[in-house]
Amino acid sequence: MTPTPTGAHPRGFGPPISHVLPLALAALLAACAGAAAGAPEPPAPDAGGAAPLADWPPPRPIARPLAPPPAYAAAEARGTRSSTGAPGSRYWQQWTDHSIDVRVDPDSKRLEASLRMDYHNRSPDALPGVVLELTQNAHGEGARRLEELEVTGGVSLTRVVVDGRALSEGRANGAEPAYAVDGTVMAIRLPRPLASGGTARIEIDYAFTIPRQGIGGRMGWSRDDLLFVAYWYPRMAVYDDVVGWSADQYLGAEFYQGFGDFEYSVTLPENWVVVGTGELQNPDDVLAPHVLDRLAAAGASDRVVRVVGTGDFGSATVASADGSLTWQFRADSVRDVAFSATRASNWDAARASVGDRDGDGSEDYARVDAIWRAEAPRWAQAWRYAQHSLSFHSRFTGQPYPWPHMSVVEGAGIIGGGMEFPMMTVIGDYNEAGDSALYNVTSHEIAHMWVPMLLASDERRYSWIDEGMTSFLENQSRKDFHPGLDHDQTDRDDYIDVALAGHEGSMMTRSDYHVPGPGFVTASYRKPATLLALLRGVLGEEDFDRAYREFHARWRFKHPYPWDFFRTVENVTGRDLSWFWGSFYEETWLVDHAVEAVTRAPDGSATITIRDDGDAPLPTPVTVTRADGTTVELTVPVERWLRGYRSATLSVGPGAAVTRVEAAPALAWPDVDRSNNVWEAAGS
Numbered sequence: 001m002t003p004t005p006t007g008a009h010p011r012g013f014g015p016p017i018s019h020v021l022p023l024a025l026a027a028l029l030a031a032c033a034g035a036a037a038g039a040p041e042p043p044a045p046d047a048g049g050a051a052p053l054a055d056w057p058p059p060r061p062i063a064r065p066l067a068p069p070p071a072y073a074a075a076e077a078r079g080t081r082s083s084t085g086a087p088g089s090r091y092w093q094q095w096t097d098h099s100i101d102v103r104v105d106p107d108s109k110r111l112e113a114s115l116r117m118d119y120h121n122r123s124p125d126a127l128p129g130v131v132l133e134l135t136q137n138a139h140g141e142g143a144r145r146l147e148e149l150e151v152t153g154g155v156s157l158t159r160v161v162v163d164g165r166a167l168s169e170g171r172a173n174g175a176e177p178a179y180a181v182d183g184t185v186m187a188i189r190l191p192r193p194l195a196s197g198g199t200a201r202i203e204i205d206y207a208f209t210i211p212r213q214g215i216g217g218r219m220g221w222s223r224d225d226l227l228f229v230a231y232w233y234p235r236m237a238v239y240d241d242v243v244g245w246s247a248d249q250y251l252g253a254e255f256y257q258g259f260g261d262f263e264y265s266v267t268l269p270e271n272w273v274v275v276g277t278g279e280l281q282n283p284d285d286v287l288a289p290h291v292l293d294r295l296a297a298a299g300a301s302d303r304v305v306r307v308v309g310t311g312d313f314g315s316a317t318v319a320s321a322d323g324s325l326t327w328q329f330r331a332d333s334v335r336d337v338a339f340s341a342t343r344a345s346n347w348d349a350a351r352a353s354v355g356d357r358d359g360d361g362s363e364d365y366a367r368v369d370a371i372w373r374a375e376a377p378r379w380a381q382a383w384r385y386a387q388h389s390l391s392f393h394s395r396f397t398g399q400p401y402p403w404p405h406m407s408v409v410e411g412a413g414i415i416g417g418g419m420e421f422p423m424m425t426v427i428g429d430y431n432e433a434g435d436s437a438l439y440n441v442t443s444h445e446i447a448h449m450w451v452p453m454l455l456a457s458d459e460r461r462y463s464w465i466d467e468g469m470t471s472f473l474e475n476q477s478r479k480d481f482h483p484g485l486d487h488d489q490t491d492r493d494d495y496i497d498v499a500l501a502g503h504e505g506s507m508m509t510r511s512d513y514h515v516p517g518p519g520f521v522t523a524s525y526r527k528p529a530t531l532l533a534l535l536r537g538v539l540g541e542e543d544f545d546r547a548y549r550e551f552h553a554r555w556r557f558k559h560p561y562p563w564d565f566f567r568t569v570e571n572v573t574g575r576d577l578s579w580f581w582g583s584f585y586e587e588t589w590l591v592d593h594a595v596e597a598v599t600r601a602p603d604g605s606a607t608i609t610i611r612d613d614g615d616a617p618l619p620t621p622v623t624v625t626r627a628d629g630t631t632v633e634l635t636v637p638v639e640r641w642l643r644g645y646r647s648a649t650l651s652v653g654p655g656a657a658v659t660r661v662e663a664a665p666a667l668a669w670p671d672v673d674r675s676n677n678v679w680e681a682a683g684s
Helices: 024-034 070-079 133-137 291-300 377-397 434-446 463-482 490-498 518-539 541-555 562-573 577-584 638-642
Strands: 095-105 110-118 126-133 154-163 178-182 185-194 201-207 219-222 226-229 260-269 273-276 305-308 324-334 340-343 346-356 366-371 405-410 420-421 422-427 591-598 606-612 620-626 629-636 647-652 658-665 679-682
Touching: 095 463, 126 201, 154 185, 185 201, 185 518, 260 273, 260 340, 291 305, 291 346, 305 340, 324 638, 340 422, 346 377, 377 434, 377 541, 405 434, 405 490, 405 577, 420 434, 422 434, 434 463, 463 518, 490 518, 518 541, 518 562, 518 577, 541 562, 591 658, 591 679, 606 620, 606 629, 606 658, 620 647, 629 647
Parallel strands: 095 260, 366 405, 405 422
Antiparallel strands: 095 110, 110 201, 126 185, 154 201, 178 185, 219 226, 226 340, 260 324, 273 340, 305 346, 346 366, 420 422, 591 606, 606 647, 620 629, 620 658, 658 679
């Protein structure tokens, strides 16, 4: 998700509301747990670095490795994770096949649906029960949440059937199959334990009222001519190899979702045009022939094609006997589906090069769709922003975009910033923020197609993986689209400002636990994006890019944890970076290098004293400039700071007089006080 264009985060984040469950749900959740293996104690971390000073303890804290928690260590012991950061030989993850039929009344904003799920237990555990999420219950009366939301009543369940057996709600006692709902969590005690390798069929009929700005502005309706519908079906909670069931209440922050295949149909009145996650299966049944021709032309064109104009809605769809049309979609290997319906938007489309998907040496393409209304004139270039972003991210990550289309939908009145879904994003009009800001948010939301849509991380525990990596990728694309500017600067400066104000929290803090205001944004967006740019500077672009792309390749369509990233980088580069992860990801230490003194000799040689006033250790590059304009590049190795020292001495040999010395000249180094980074000779 992208914060609103003003920079304010669209959600308030504070201490989490109690997650205590009522007895009915608690009993069912306990029954749903599989036979998890015991977790061995992780090895005691060492101090890292070389031998300590004689006057131990040193005058600065020593970076310690960021040890994985016991649950991760247990997964490694079971062979599902590995010491190299690659998935273990016994890695597994669950899978769900979905079939959903939904009818939407755009006048009453009522959605009614029938869902059938085949939940495949690929884990080694027998599961007495399963857990689902009813995200729309965040809009229920009395729901626990971190921000005010419109009360719509949440989800109404009218039928729950498991393996052909109808279940009742709230029967928590005894061993009878039942289901219970508390807030956004639904637990089902199965008629019989779901064996490893087995499949449970779950059928649910349900309905809810679509809120205007649903789930904190991530979905809803606008001006009675646009719907963007998301979080619209009961979703299986993730059961993974590290923590088991992720049965967290949705309080307003982030998500964690598993993969599956989807077949779904959307029924609306004719003259509403629908785009959605997946590929439209019955285009001839819903779209007029001239629209189909334009859509085919767009799929083969590098330039924009107007598929539907705002004046076309009387003829864009075919006529039907009962005045309604059913749009059928199929999406394979996605973690979610969303759809949008409009009767007043332009539909612009073109193709985007995404690289070689199949490894056959040929160039592959995906279609980009821009859906926008006349009240958002900046969106006339949205197709181009999406086209560039999709191509750039495919190249930079080394992973071609895998799906047939990417649709960007203007949703003014629903959202101010942007929110991502597989193959779909909804974004504000950006009339006031400007063209560059619209490119930036488009690139950001499309970058989310890689994280978390391909690398499906647990955003609720480690929001920095998806938001930080996405912000970093956005910044790199901005350098390509608007060259000559330091597009990492905004994130770096914002991070430094918040850190100096004392409002920063650890990046490893759960999403819902960050303090209000800048705490979440800094730990999830600004700082991790800054750290990736910094790590690229520390490792060098070639080594960083190899490790970054290997991480994407290893964890594509899987569930990575932080230690999978840390270990992959170290495995690919051959570098021990435990000091980096501990200092920046767990701690809130700062970088502050300074040139303390420069002593020059008559022959042009000089002795330079570098001081490290921050607690975060980094190698300190130093640029020495001589009177004849030549430069000498020196470095204080990070091992010096890891031994606890606060200063280091460097020397340059005879030559022209030293006139200038700068510590940490690379702006990627987030130095919090650059006023003391430069020494210049008097009169130079």
